[in-house]
Amino acid sequence: MSEPVMGFGAPIRLEYNYTPGLASSRYLRSIAQRRIVGQRCPSCKKVYVPPRGTCPTCAVPTEEEVELEHKGTITTFCIVNLPFYKEIEPPYVAASILLDGADIALFHLIQEVPEGRDVTMGMRVEAVWVDDADLAPTLESIKYFRPIDEPDAPYDSYKEHL
Protein backbone atom coordinates (compact mmCIF):
# COMPACT_ATOMS: atom_id res chain seq x y z
CA MET A 1 0.00 0.00 0.00
CA SER A 2 1.27 3.48 -0.80
CA GLU A 3 1.86 6.02 1.96
CA PRO A 4 -1.16 8.17 2.82
CA VAL A 5 -0.91 11.87 1.96
CA MET A 6 -0.63 13.55 5.34
CA GLY A 7 -0.50 17.17 4.23
CA PHE A 8 0.59 19.69 1.64
CA GLY A 9 1.47 23.35 1.56
CA ALA A 10 -0.97 25.90 0.16
CA PRO A 11 0.55 29.33 0.81
CA ILE A 12 -1.91 32.18 1.34
CA ARG A 13 -0.97 35.82 1.22
CA LEU A 14 -3.42 38.71 1.22
CA GLU A 15 -2.49 42.37 1.28
CA TYR A 16 -4.57 45.08 2.88
CA ASN A 17 -4.76 48.84 3.11
CA TYR A 18 -5.45 49.91 6.66
CA THR A 19 -7.86 52.79 7.30
CA PRO A 20 -7.16 54.18 10.77
CA GLY A 21 -10.11 56.56 10.51
CA LEU A 22 -10.30 60.22 11.53
CA ALA A 23 -9.67 59.85 15.26
CA SER A 24 -6.84 57.34 15.06
CA SER A 25 -5.21 59.32 12.23
CA ARG A 26 -5.04 62.40 14.48
CA TYR A 27 -3.60 60.23 17.25
CA LEU A 28 -0.96 58.74 14.94
CA ARG A 29 0.03 62.15 13.57
CA SER A 30 0.42 63.48 17.10
CA ILE A 31 2.72 60.56 17.97
CA ALA A 32 4.95 61.63 15.08
CA GLN A 33 5.20 65.02 16.86
CA ARG A 34 6.16 63.43 20.19
CA ARG A 35 2.67 64.04 21.60
CA ILE A 36 0.05 61.59 22.91
CA VAL A 37 -3.48 62.75 22.11
CA GLY A 38 -6.64 61.03 23.32
CA GLN A 39 -10.31 61.97 23.03
CA ARG A 40 -12.88 62.63 25.75
CA CYS A 41 -16.45 61.36 25.61
CA PRO A 42 -18.87 64.30 25.91
CA SER A 43 -21.27 62.09 27.85
CA CYS A 44 -19.33 59.95 30.36
CA LYS A 45 -16.15 62.13 30.24
CA LYS A 46 -13.87 59.13 29.86
CA VAL A 47 -10.65 59.74 27.92
CA TYR A 48 -9.73 57.13 25.31
CA VAL A 49 -6.26 56.54 23.92
CA PRO A 50 -5.81 55.56 21.17
CA PRO A 51 -9.15 57.17 20.29
CA ARG A 52 -11.41 55.40 17.80
CA GLY A 53 -13.84 58.25 17.29
CA THR A 54 -16.68 56.81 19.32
CA CYS A 55 -17.25 56.18 23.01
CA PRO A 56 -17.66 52.39 23.30
CA THR A 57 -19.87 52.86 26.34
CA CYS A 58 -22.14 55.70 25.25
CA ALA A 59 -21.95 55.21 21.44
CA VAL A 60 -21.58 58.95 20.85
CA PRO A 61 -18.83 60.58 18.77
CA THR A 62 -15.79 61.73 20.74
CA GLU A 63 -14.43 65.00 19.44
CA GLU A 64 -12.67 66.86 22.27
CA GLU A 65 -8.96 66.13 22.11
CA VAL A 66 -6.95 65.74 25.29
CA GLU A 67 -3.17 65.84 25.42
CA LEU A 68 -1.89 63.21 27.81
CA GLU A 69 1.15 62.97 30.04
CA HIS A 70 3.98 60.77 28.95
CA LYS A 71 3.90 59.23 32.41
CA GLY A 72 1.58 56.58 33.74
CA THR A 73 0.94 53.62 35.99
CA ILE A 74 1.37 49.91 35.28
CA THR A 75 -2.04 48.38 35.92
CA THR A 76 -1.06 44.84 35.03
CA PHE A 77 1.80 43.10 33.27
CA CYS A 78 3.29 39.79 32.22
CA ILE A 79 6.77 38.41 31.83
CA VAL A 80 7.40 37.14 28.32
CA ASN A 81 9.79 34.18 28.08
CA LEU A 82 9.35 33.36 24.40
CA PRO A 83 11.29 35.18 21.67
CA PHE A 84 8.40 36.69 19.67
CA TYR A 85 10.58 39.47 18.29
CA LYS A 86 14.17 39.26 17.24
CA GLU A 87 14.85 42.76 18.53
CA ILE A 88 14.03 42.02 22.16
CA GLU A 89 15.85 39.45 24.24
CA PRO A 90 13.51 37.49 26.56
CA PRO A 91 12.64 37.53 29.34
CA TYR A 92 11.03 40.96 29.13
CA VAL A 93 7.95 42.65 30.56
CA ALA A 94 4.87 43.65 28.53
CA ALA A 95 2.58 45.89 30.51
CA SER A 96 -0.76 47.60 30.46
CA ILE A 97 -0.05 51.27 31.18
CA LEU A 98 -2.63 53.82 32.26
CA LEU A 99 -1.31 57.21 31.18
CA ASP A 100 -2.04 60.03 33.59
CA GLY A 101 -5.33 61.59 32.47
CA ALA A 102 -6.46 58.55 30.45
CA ASP A 103 -9.25 56.12 31.23
CA ILE A 104 -8.02 53.24 29.13
CA ALA A 105 -4.65 51.54 29.32
CA LEU A 106 -2.32 51.01 26.40
CA PHE A 107 0.16 48.19 25.99
CA HIS A 108 3.89 48.62 25.78
CA LEU A 109 7.26 47.24 26.74
CA ILE A 110 8.96 47.92 30.05
CA GLN A 111 12.75 48.28 29.94
CA GLU A 112 15.54 49.78 32.05
CA VAL A 113 14.23 48.17 35.23
CA PRO A 114 16.94 48.83 37.83
CA GLU A 115 18.91 45.81 39.01
CA GLY A 116 17.24 44.23 42.03
CA ARG A 117 13.86 45.89 41.41
CA ASP A 118 10.76 43.94 40.27
CA VAL A 119 8.04 45.30 38.02
CA THR A 120 4.83 45.60 40.07
CA MET A 121 1.25 46.67 39.63
CA GLY A 122 1.05 50.36 40.45
CA MET A 123 4.65 51.04 39.36
CA ARG A 124 5.09 54.51 37.88
CA VAL A 125 6.68 54.65 34.43
CA GLU A 126 7.55 57.15 31.69
CA ALA A 127 7.80 56.94 27.91
CA VAL A 128 11.20 56.75 26.25
CA TRP A 129 10.95 58.09 22.72
CA VAL A 130 13.03 57.40 19.64
CA ASP A 131 15.32 60.14 18.30
CA ASP A 132 13.56 63.04 16.52
CA ALA A 133 14.77 61.81 13.14
CA ASP A 134 13.03 58.47 13.70
CA LEU A 135 9.64 59.82 14.81
CA ALA A 136 6.84 58.33 12.70
CA PRO A 137 3.04 57.88 12.95
CA THR A 138 3.34 54.64 14.92
CA LEU A 139 3.41 53.70 18.59
CA GLU A 140 6.91 52.39 17.89
CA SER A 141 7.93 56.05 18.17
CA ILE A 142 7.84 55.25 21.88
CA LYS A 143 10.65 52.72 22.28
CA TYR A 144 9.43 51.54 25.69
CA PHE A 145 8.44 52.76 29.14
CA ARG A 146 10.84 52.76 32.09
CA PRO A 147 10.32 53.05 35.85
CA ILE A 148 10.58 56.53 37.40
CA ASP A 149 11.45 57.60 40.90
CA GLU A 150 7.91 58.04 42.24
CA PRO A 151 6.06 56.00 44.86
CA ASP A 152 3.76 53.27 43.50
CA ALA A 153 0.22 54.46 42.71
CA PRO A 154 -2.35 53.18 45.22
CA TYR A 155 -4.47 50.28 43.94
CA ASP A 156 -7.71 52.29 44.25
CA SER A 157 -6.37 54.81 41.72
CA TYR A 158 -6.31 52.26 38.89
CA LYS A 159 -8.56 49.39 40.00
CA GLU A 160 -11.32 50.53 37.60
CA HIS A 161 -8.92 50.18 34.68
CA LEU A 162 -7.76 46.59 35.04
Added chain:
Amino acid sequence: MREVGVISFAQAQNVRRESTHNEVEILAPVVREAIEQSGIAKTDIGFTCSGSSDYLAGQPFSFVTALDAVGPWPPIRESHLEMDGAWALYEAWVRLQHGDIDSAVVYAFGKSSLGDIAEIMTLQLDPYYVAPLWPDAIDVAALQARALLDAGTATERDFAQVAARNRKNAMNNPKAQIAGDFNVDNLLTEEYIVSPLRKHACPPITDGAVAVVIATGDLAREKCARPAWITGIDHRIEAHALGARDLTSSPSAKLAAQKAGLNGNVQIAELHAPFAHQEIILKNALDLGESVVINPSGGALAANPVMAAGLARIGEAAQRLIDGDAARAIAHATSGPCLQQNLVCVMEAA
Protein backbone atom coordinates in the same frame (compact mmCIF):
# COMPACT_ATOMS: atom_id res chain seq x y z
CA MET B 1 -45.38 32.55 15.64
CA ARG B 2 -45.04 36.06 17.03
CA GLU B 3 -45.63 38.85 14.55
CA VAL B 4 -42.33 40.57 13.73
CA GLY B 5 -41.99 43.57 11.45
CA VAL B 6 -39.22 45.76 10.07
CA ILE B 7 -39.84 49.29 11.35
CA SER B 8 -36.65 51.14 10.45
CA PHE B 9 -33.85 50.99 7.89
CA ALA B 10 -30.71 53.07 7.43
CA GLN B 11 -27.62 52.73 5.28
CA ALA B 12 -24.37 54.56 4.68
CA GLN B 13 -23.62 56.17 1.35
CA ASN B 14 -22.19 53.35 -0.75
CA VAL B 15 -18.78 54.34 -2.10
CA ARG B 16 -15.86 52.75 -3.94
CA ARG B 17 -13.37 53.57 -1.22
CA GLU B 18 -14.01 55.18 2.14
CA SER B 19 -10.44 56.09 3.07
CA THR B 20 -11.21 58.70 5.73
CA HIS B 21 -13.41 56.81 8.16
CA ASN B 22 -12.79 53.43 9.76
CA GLU B 23 -15.51 50.78 10.16
CA VAL B 24 -16.80 52.12 13.47
CA GLU B 25 -16.94 55.67 12.13
CA ILE B 26 -18.99 54.48 9.14
CA LEU B 27 -21.24 52.25 11.19
CA ALA B 28 -21.98 54.41 14.25
CA PRO B 29 -24.10 57.06 12.47
CA VAL B 30 -26.00 54.36 10.55
CA VAL B 31 -26.89 52.38 13.70
CA ARG B 32 -27.81 55.62 15.45
CA GLU B 33 -30.07 56.69 12.56
CA ALA B 34 -31.86 53.32 12.43
CA ILE B 35 -32.51 53.33 16.19
CA GLU B 36 -33.58 56.99 16.35
CA GLN B 37 -35.88 56.52 13.38
CA SER B 38 -37.46 53.45 15.05
CA GLY B 39 -38.58 55.58 18.00
CA ILE B 40 -37.32 52.93 20.42
CA ALA B 41 -34.81 54.16 23.00
CA LYS B 42 -31.39 52.59 22.55
CA THR B 43 -31.53 51.21 26.07
CA ASP B 44 -34.86 49.51 25.30
CA ILE B 45 -33.56 47.56 22.30
CA GLY B 46 -33.77 43.92 23.37
CA PHE B 47 -31.19 42.30 21.12
CA THR B 48 -28.29 43.36 18.92
CA CYS B 49 -27.15 41.13 16.10
CA SER B 50 -24.56 41.79 13.40
CA GLY B 51 -23.00 40.33 10.29
CA SER B 52 -19.51 41.00 8.94
CA SER B 53 -16.31 39.22 8.02
CA ASP B 54 -12.90 39.80 9.59
CA TYR B 55 -11.31 38.69 6.31
CA LEU B 56 -12.39 41.98 4.71
CA ALA B 57 -10.21 44.11 6.96
CA GLY B 58 -7.67 41.36 7.60
CA GLN B 59 -8.06 42.17 11.27
CA PRO B 60 -9.00 39.46 13.77
CA PHE B 61 -11.99 40.34 15.97
CA SER B 62 -12.76 43.51 14.04
CA PHE B 63 -16.41 42.62 14.69
CA VAL B 64 -15.75 43.16 18.40
CA THR B 65 -14.34 46.66 17.92
CA ALA B 66 -17.37 47.38 15.72
CA LEU B 67 -19.49 47.10 18.86
CA ASP B 68 -18.14 50.54 19.80
CA ALA B 69 -20.75 51.77 17.33
CA VAL B 70 -23.51 50.37 19.54
CA GLY B 71 -22.23 51.27 22.99
CA PRO B 72 -22.69 47.90 24.71
CA TRP B 73 -22.77 49.23 28.26
CA PRO B 74 -24.50 48.38 30.54
CA PRO B 75 -24.05 44.87 29.07
CA ILE B 76 -26.42 44.00 26.22
CA ARG B 77 -27.68 40.80 24.62
CA GLU B 78 -25.56 40.57 21.51
CA SER B 79 -24.56 38.13 18.81
CA HIS B 80 -22.39 38.24 15.70
CA LEU B 81 -22.37 36.11 12.58
CA GLU B 82 -19.48 35.76 10.18
CA MET B 83 -22.19 36.05 7.50
CA ASP B 84 -24.14 38.64 5.60
CA GLY B 85 -26.33 40.70 7.92
CA ALA B 86 -29.44 39.10 6.39
CA TRP B 87 -28.61 36.00 8.42
CA ALA B 88 -28.16 38.19 11.49
CA LEU B 89 -31.70 39.41 10.85
CA TYR B 90 -32.83 35.78 10.68
CA GLU B 91 -31.20 35.10 14.05
CA ALA B 92 -32.83 38.22 15.51
CA TRP B 93 -36.22 37.08 14.17
CA VAL B 94 -35.71 33.68 15.86
CA ARG B 95 -34.62 35.44 19.05
CA LEU B 96 -37.81 37.54 19.10
CA GLN B 97 -39.82 34.31 18.76
CA HIS B 98 -38.55 33.36 22.25
CA GLY B 99 -41.12 35.78 23.58
CA ASP B 100 -39.19 37.62 26.31
CA ILE B 101 -38.00 40.61 24.26
CA ASP B 102 -39.74 42.72 21.65
CA SER B 103 -37.14 44.50 19.55
CA ALA B 104 -33.77 44.05 17.91
CA VAL B 105 -31.28 46.11 15.95
CA VAL B 106 -29.47 44.26 13.18
CA TYR B 107 -26.45 45.76 11.48
CA ALA B 108 -23.86 44.78 8.93
CA PHE B 109 -20.81 46.45 7.49
CA GLY B 110 -18.32 45.77 4.77
CA LYS B 111 -15.29 47.71 3.65
CA SER B 112 -14.64 45.73 0.52
CA SER B 113 -11.89 48.11 -0.60
CA LEU B 114 -9.28 47.26 2.03
CA GLY B 115 -7.94 44.18 0.29
CA ASP B 116 -8.43 42.43 -3.03
CA ILE B 117 -12.03 41.40 -2.40
CA ALA B 118 -12.16 38.97 -5.34
CA GLU B 119 -9.10 37.13 -3.96
CA ILE B 120 -10.34 37.24 -0.37
CA MET B 121 -13.41 35.36 -1.63
CA THR B 122 -11.12 32.55 -2.79
CA LEU B 123 -10.65 31.58 0.83
CA GLN B 124 -14.29 30.47 1.11
CA LEU B 125 -13.62 27.70 -1.44
CA ASP B 126 -12.58 24.11 -0.73
CA PRO B 127 -9.12 24.54 0.86
CA TYR B 128 -7.63 21.32 -0.57
CA TYR B 129 -8.75 21.02 -4.18
CA VAL B 130 -10.00 24.44 -5.27
CA ALA B 131 -8.55 27.32 -3.24
CA PRO B 132 -4.87 26.38 -3.94
CA LEU B 133 -5.61 27.10 -7.63
CA TRP B 134 -6.70 30.63 -6.59
CA PRO B 135 -9.82 31.05 -8.68
CA ASP B 136 -11.15 34.41 -7.52
CA ALA B 137 -14.79 35.48 -7.12
CA ILE B 138 -15.04 36.65 -10.73
CA ASP B 139 -13.48 33.43 -12.12
CA VAL B 140 -15.95 31.30 -10.20
CA ALA B 141 -18.92 33.45 -11.20
CA ALA B 142 -17.75 33.23 -14.83
CA LEU B 143 -17.95 29.43 -14.64
CA GLN B 144 -21.58 29.80 -13.63
CA ALA B 145 -22.32 32.39 -16.32
CA ARG B 146 -20.71 30.13 -18.94
CA ALA B 147 -22.84 27.18 -17.79
CA LEU B 148 -25.92 29.37 -18.18
CA LEU B 149 -24.95 30.34 -21.74
CA ASP B 150 -24.14 26.74 -22.65
CA ALA B 151 -27.53 25.61 -21.31
CA GLY B 152 -29.22 28.12 -23.60
CA THR B 153 -30.96 29.74 -20.63
CA ALA B 154 -29.57 33.21 -21.23
CA THR B 155 -27.37 35.27 -23.55
CA GLU B 156 -24.66 37.84 -22.92
CA ARG B 157 -27.18 40.46 -24.04
CA ASP B 158 -29.48 39.27 -21.24
CA PHE B 159 -26.65 39.87 -18.74
CA ALA B 160 -26.18 43.41 -20.09
CA GLN B 161 -29.91 44.10 -19.93
CA VAL B 162 -30.01 43.03 -16.27
CA ALA B 163 -27.08 45.32 -15.49
CA ALA B 164 -28.58 48.26 -17.40
CA ARG B 165 -31.99 47.89 -15.73
CA ASN B 166 -30.51 47.67 -12.21
CA ARG B 167 -28.32 50.72 -12.70
CA LYS B 168 -31.20 52.66 -14.20
CA ASN B 169 -33.31 51.79 -11.16
CA ALA B 170 -30.42 52.98 -8.99
CA MET B 171 -30.90 56.51 -10.36
CA ASN B 172 -33.75 56.75 -7.82
CA ASN B 173 -31.52 55.54 -4.99
CA PRO B 174 -29.39 58.39 -3.62
CA LYS B 175 -27.27 55.90 -1.62
CA ALA B 176 -26.32 53.85 -4.72
CA GLN B 177 -22.73 53.73 -5.91
CA ILE B 178 -23.33 53.11 -9.64
CA ALA B 179 -26.38 54.58 -11.29
CA GLY B 180 -27.08 55.69 -14.82
CA ASP B 181 -28.85 55.07 -18.09
CA PHE B 182 -26.52 52.69 -19.91
CA ASN B 183 -26.97 51.59 -23.51
CA VAL B 184 -26.96 47.79 -23.81
CA ASP B 185 -25.20 47.80 -27.20
CA ASN B 186 -22.42 49.92 -25.74
CA LEU B 187 -22.11 47.67 -22.70
CA LEU B 188 -21.61 44.70 -25.01
CA THR B 189 -18.55 46.35 -26.57
CA GLU B 190 -16.67 46.25 -23.23
CA GLU B 191 -13.73 43.85 -22.93
CA TYR B 192 -14.26 40.70 -20.94
CA ILE B 193 -12.83 40.70 -17.42
CA VAL B 194 -13.20 36.92 -17.32
CA SER B 195 -15.14 35.55 -20.28
CA PRO B 196 -18.15 35.66 -20.49
CA LEU B 197 -18.26 38.39 -17.79
CA ARG B 198 -17.71 42.00 -18.77
CA LYS B 199 -17.31 44.73 -16.19
CA HIS B 200 -20.99 45.70 -16.30
CA ALA B 201 -22.07 42.16 -15.32
CA CYS B 202 -19.91 42.24 -12.19
CA PRO B 203 -20.67 43.99 -8.90
CA PRO B 204 -18.87 47.20 -7.95
CA ILE B 205 -16.40 47.14 -5.06
CA THR B 206 -18.24 48.93 -2.30
CA ASP B 207 -17.66 50.22 1.21
CA GLY B 208 -20.88 50.50 3.16
CA ALA B 209 -22.96 49.70 6.22
CA VAL B 210 -26.62 48.89 6.88
CA ALA B 211 -28.83 48.81 9.98
CA VAL B 212 -32.40 47.57 10.44
CA VAL B 213 -34.68 47.61 13.48
CA ILE B 214 -37.31 44.90 13.89
CA ALA B 215 -40.04 44.75 16.54
CA THR B 216 -42.91 42.51 17.55
CA GLY B 217 -46.70 43.05 17.23
CA ASP B 218 -47.95 45.93 19.34
CA LEU B 219 -44.57 47.60 19.73
CA ALA B 220 -44.09 47.62 15.95
CA ARG B 221 -47.61 49.05 15.47
CA GLU B 222 -47.00 51.71 18.13
CA LYS B 223 -43.70 52.86 16.61
CA CYS B 224 -44.45 52.54 12.89
CA ALA B 225 -47.61 53.44 10.96
CA ARG B 226 -47.03 50.64 8.47
CA PRO B 227 -44.56 47.98 9.63
CA ALA B 228 -43.19 45.58 7.02
CA TRP B 229 -44.38 42.35 8.64
CA ILE B 230 -42.17 39.32 8.07
CA THR B 231 -44.68 36.63 7.11
CA GLY B 232 -42.03 34.06 6.24
CA ILE B 233 -38.25 33.75 6.38
CA ASP B 234 -36.12 30.74 5.53
CA HIS B 235 -32.62 29.89 4.35
CA ARG B 236 -31.19 26.81 2.63
CA ILE B 237 -27.74 25.73 1.50
CA GLU B 238 -26.30 23.57 -1.28
CA ALA B 239 -23.14 21.47 -1.53
CA HIS B 240 -19.81 23.24 -1.10
CA ALA B 241 -18.18 21.47 -4.06
CA LEU B 242 -18.94 23.52 -7.18
CA GLY B 243 -18.74 20.38 -9.33
CA ALA B 244 -21.48 18.70 -7.34
CA ARG B 245 -24.02 21.39 -8.24
CA ASP B 246 -26.01 22.40 -11.28
CA LEU B 247 -24.80 26.00 -11.33
CA THR B 248 -27.55 27.06 -13.75
CA SER B 249 -30.33 26.64 -11.20
CA SER B 250 -30.84 27.48 -7.54
CA PRO B 251 -32.70 24.68 -5.74
CA SER B 252 -31.79 26.20 -2.36
CA ALA B 253 -33.38 29.55 -3.24
CA LYS B 254 -36.44 27.75 -4.58
CA LEU B 255 -36.85 25.68 -1.40
CA ALA B 256 -36.25 28.68 0.88
CA ALA B 257 -38.96 30.59 -1.04
CA GLN B 258 -41.41 27.70 -0.67
CA LYS B 259 -40.74 27.44 3.07
CA ALA B 260 -41.05 31.23 3.45
CA GLY B 261 -44.49 31.04 1.83
CA LEU B 262 -43.73 32.85 -1.41
CA ASN B 263 -46.66 32.18 -3.72
CA GLY B 264 -45.91 34.52 -6.56
CA ASN B 265 -48.15 37.29 -5.34
CA VAL B 266 -45.49 39.95 -4.74
CA GLN B 267 -45.06 43.38 -6.29
CA ILE B 268 -41.41 43.93 -5.45
CA ALA B 269 -38.42 41.60 -5.26
CA GLU B 270 -35.07 42.76 -3.93
CA LEU B 271 -32.64 40.07 -5.09
CA HIS B 272 -29.06 39.83 -3.88
CA ALA B 273 -27.47 38.96 -7.20
CA PRO B 274 -23.94 40.41 -7.24
CA PHE B 275 -23.41 39.16 -10.81
CA ALA B 276 -25.98 39.98 -13.50
CA HIS B 277 -26.51 36.37 -14.58
CA GLN B 278 -27.39 35.40 -11.00
CA GLU B 279 -30.52 37.56 -11.16
CA ILE B 280 -31.70 35.43 -14.10
CA ILE B 281 -31.11 32.21 -12.12
CA LEU B 282 -32.93 33.61 -9.10
CA LYS B 283 -35.85 34.97 -11.11
CA ASN B 284 -36.39 31.46 -12.52
CA ALA B 285 -35.90 29.71 -9.16
CA LEU B 286 -38.36 32.04 -7.42
CA ASP B 287 -40.76 31.92 -10.36
CA LEU B 288 -41.14 35.70 -10.43
CA GLY B 289 -43.52 36.88 -13.14
CA GLU B 290 -43.02 39.85 -15.48
CA SER B 291 -45.18 42.10 -13.29
CA VAL B 292 -42.76 41.86 -10.35
CA VAL B 293 -40.48 44.91 -10.05
CA ILE B 294 -37.02 43.48 -9.48
CA ASN B 295 -34.49 45.55 -7.54
CA PRO B 296 -36.08 49.00 -7.48
CA SER B 297 -33.01 50.03 -5.43
CA GLY B 298 -30.58 48.90 -8.12
CA GLY B 299 -29.57 45.82 -6.18
CA ALA B 300 -26.04 44.56 -5.65
CA LEU B 301 -25.02 45.68 -9.16
CA ALA B 302 -25.50 49.26 -7.99
CA ALA B 303 -23.81 48.81 -4.60
CA ASN B 304 -22.26 45.68 -3.15
CA PRO B 305 -20.95 46.24 0.38
CA VAL B 306 -19.90 42.65 1.03
CA MET B 307 -21.58 41.20 4.15
CA ALA B 308 -24.15 44.05 4.16
CA ALA B 309 -25.64 43.84 0.66
CA GLY B 310 -28.07 41.03 1.63
CA LEU B 311 -29.36 42.91 4.67
CA ALA B 312 -29.68 45.97 2.43
CA ARG B 313 -32.07 43.97 0.21
CA ILE B 314 -34.32 43.33 3.23
CA GLY B 315 -34.11 46.98 4.26
CA GLU B 316 -34.81 48.29 0.74
CA ALA B 317 -37.83 46.00 0.28
CA ALA B 318 -39.13 46.79 3.78
CA GLN B 319 -38.76 50.54 3.24
CA ARG B 320 -40.99 50.38 0.17
CA LEU B 321 -43.66 48.57 2.20
CA ILE B 322 -43.31 51.06 5.07
CA ASP B 323 -43.62 53.93 2.58
CA GLY B 324 -46.76 52.39 1.06
CA ASP B 325 -45.26 51.78 -2.39
CA ALA B 326 -46.21 48.10 -2.24
CA ALA B 327 -48.19 45.67 -0.10
CA ARG B 328 -46.16 42.49 -0.51
CA ALA B 329 -42.47 42.05 -1.26
CA ILE B 330 -39.71 39.53 -1.06
CA ALA B 331 -36.11 40.11 -0.18
CA HIS B 332 -33.36 37.65 -0.95
CA ALA B 333 -29.79 37.32 0.29
CA THR B 334 -27.01 35.03 -0.82
CA SER B 335 -23.76 33.75 0.60
CA GLY B 336 -20.99 31.48 -0.66
CA PRO B 337 -19.77 30.99 -4.23
CA CYS B 338 -22.27 30.89 -7.11
CA LEU B 339 -25.38 31.38 -4.96
CA GLN B 340 -24.46 28.45 -2.69
CA GLN B 341 -26.67 29.58 0.20
CA ASN B 342 -29.87 31.57 -0.09
CA LEU B 343 -32.23 33.33 2.28
CA VAL B 344 -35.74 34.45 1.37
CA CYS B 345 -37.78 36.88 3.46
CA VAL B 346 -41.43 37.53 2.55
CA MET B 347 -42.91 40.75 3.93
CA GLU B 348 -46.34 42.38 3.90
CA ALA B 349 -47.78 45.71 4.97
CA ALA B 350 -51.29 47.05 5.19
